[in-house]
Amino acid sequence: MVFIGVRAAPMVALTAFSVGVTLAMQAAHSLKQLGAEIYVPDLVMITLLREMGPVLIAVIVIGRSGSAVAAELGTMKVSEEIEALEVMAINPISYLIVPRFLAMLVMLPALTILGNYIGVLGGWAVCRFALDFNTAGYVLRALESADTWDLYSGMIKSAVFAWIIITIACNAGLHVEGGAEGVGQATTSSVVQGLLAMLVTNAILTAVFFFA
Amino acid sequence: MNPETEPVVEVTDLVRKFGSRTVINGISLKVLRGETLVIMGGSGCGKSTLLRHIIGVMKPTAGSIKIFDDEITTMNDRRLDDVRRRFGMLFQSGALLASLTVGENVALPLWQHTDMSAEEIQETVAQKLQAVGLNGFENLKPAEISGGMRKRVGLARALALDPELLFSDEPTSGLDPIMTAVVDKLTLKLTHGAGMTAVVVTHDMTSAFRIATRMIMLGRGIVIAQGSPDEIRTSPDPEVQQFINGEPDGPMPLNLSQDDHEHHPHVKARPLVSARHRFRHKLP
Ligand SMILES: Nc1ncnc2c1ncn2[C@@H]1O[C@H](COP(=O)(O)OP(=O)(O)OP(=O)(O)O)[C@@H](O)[C@H]1O
Ligand SMILES: [Mg+2]
Numbered sequence: 001m002v003f004i005g006v007r008a009a010p011m012v013a014l015t016a017f018s019v020g021v022t023l024a025m026q027a028a029h030s031l032k033q034l035g036a037e038i039y040v041p042d043l044v045m046i047t048l049l050r051e052m053g054p055v056l057i058a059v060i061v062i063g064r065s066g067s068a069v070a071a072e073l074g075t076m077k078v079s080e081e082i083e084a085l086e087v088m089a090i091n092p093i094s095y096l097i098v099p100r101f102l103a104m105l106v107m108l109p110a111l112t113i114l115g116n117y118i119g120v121l122g123g124w125a126v127c128r129f130a131l132d133f134n135t136a137g138y139v140l141r142a143l144e145s146a147d148t149w150d151l152y153s154g155m156i157k158s159a160v161f162a163w164i165i166i167t168i169a170c171n172a173g174l175h176v177e178g179g180a181e182g183v184g185q186a187t188t189s190s191v192v193q194g195l196l197a198m199l200v201t202n203a204i205l206t207a208v209f210f211f212a
Numbered sequence: 213m214n215p216e217t218e219p220v221v222e223v224t225d226l227v228r229k230f231g232s233r234t235v236i237n238g239i240s241l242k243v244l245r246g247e248t249l250v251i252m253g254g255s256g257c258g259k260s261t262l263l264r265h266i267i268g269v270m271k272p273t274a275g276s277i278k279i280f281d282d283e284i285t286t287m288n289d290r291r292l293d294d295v296r297r298r299f300g301m302l303f304q305s306g307a308l309l310a311s312l313t314v315g316e317n318v319a320l321p322l323w324q325h326t327d328m329s330a331e332e333i334q335e336t337v338a339q340k341l342q343a344v345g346l347n348g349f350e351n352l353k354p355a356e357i358s359g360g361m362r363k364r365v366g367l368a369r370a371l372a373l374d375p376e377l378l379f380s381d382e383p384t385s386g387l388d389p390i391m392t393a394v395v396d397k398l399t400l401k402l403t404h405g406a407g408m409t410a411v412v413v414t415h416d417m418t419s420a421f422r423i424a425t426r427m428i429m430l431g432r433g434i435v436i437a438q439g440s441p442d443e444i445r446t447s448p449d450p451e452v453q454q455f456i457n458g459e460p461d462g463p464m465p466l467n468l469s470q471d472d473h474e475h476h477p478h479v480k481a482r483p484l485v486s487a488r489h490r491f492r493h494k495l496p
Binding site for chain 1 (some may be wrong): 269292296297303305
């Protein structure tokens, strides 16, 4: 829980801030040509809440925690620790998997909320210091543009991603065969499969939420 | 049935294939209550694999395994857990949980399966560690102790719930002669003194003859000899004699996992052995 959540926070913050800044700059550049700079906060807000927030934070968590879970469980598998639990009549699923599931299901959405805030802060920094916004104007504009569904859809996505990431990571870890090499392969495949599954699911969810 | 002759473990015609390799090719054995059965056999002949099947973490290709008269190969997980609570297992590698301390490893079965208070658990853990000569090591992590110590912690953990049946996979490998004697004495105390049944895999002949009430020897995926320690010691079988006396040359092939040559036809049979013989003649 601490590992998945708290220690990932600085990295999440930095990423989200950079993304917020980048989004605002790109938005300003494009919208300027249309004379619609006033919409920069809208764009930052909606892109972050709906897409960039959940996806980017999930990418970070896959790289950090998904791989760590796969490696840890894989190592336990090859060193017979999982068999030892079974033989002690301790269910490895409830002892090892359930706590990791819960940690991920709580922490990924929490990190996403944090990331959203900080991303919006990044957008604010650009608007405030490089464009002609004052703070109140930015906040008003941003709040006006987004409705609660934008936030909730992002949260739903992030909960779904959490479930996908941890399922793939645990599965990869528990099916390790053949020593350290197997652990390495499981770790890699948890990241690759996790990313692919997450991105595809994101596309599907966006289609369902905003196009259907 | 007379409790002395009641089989605690009964394996019948066990077969296990990994892909096309047959590692266990029809093993039958019985362990009676109160007995200490020592399983011997060359490295890689399938001793650990046999134990893994008996404790139910691997499923056989064919055959039946009964523990306490219950067929475990077809049992569901809940009933298997009931059986598992009654025996302890020491893995060849120790298989301690790396994230827990030594003390927590030994305490784990107690936390999970008893309603002892924290103090009682602490006391039991200290007592079990004391029995394997490791008192005072409670707070170290498995990575911080030696291989022989991990083995002994594994033994303490296997004994935590005072099982009526103990499986030990090479309990004394990696231990110095004195510690080996301590562990053997502990096994004897539990079997002869407290009526525990034990199945011990070992390569250590001194230890084997010290604790065994019956011995079996595996090779080529089958039981090649069995009997009382005296019968094994005086066995006319040259394979048995080669093994218990630790002679490098004899009928026992160097490559004990059968079928290896059949399935790797490109590997020429035993070129290293002939090379070694050739080389030996040149030695002064
Ligand atoms: N999961 C597995 N997949 C494929 N082959 C396996 C597997 N487990 C064991 N084997 C094979 O089974 C054979 C017996 O292995 P096992 O570990 O039971 O030997 P052992 O008798 O315990 O040897 P040692 O005395 O060295 O511990 C070996 O040839 C090994 O390659
Ligand atoms: Mg073995």
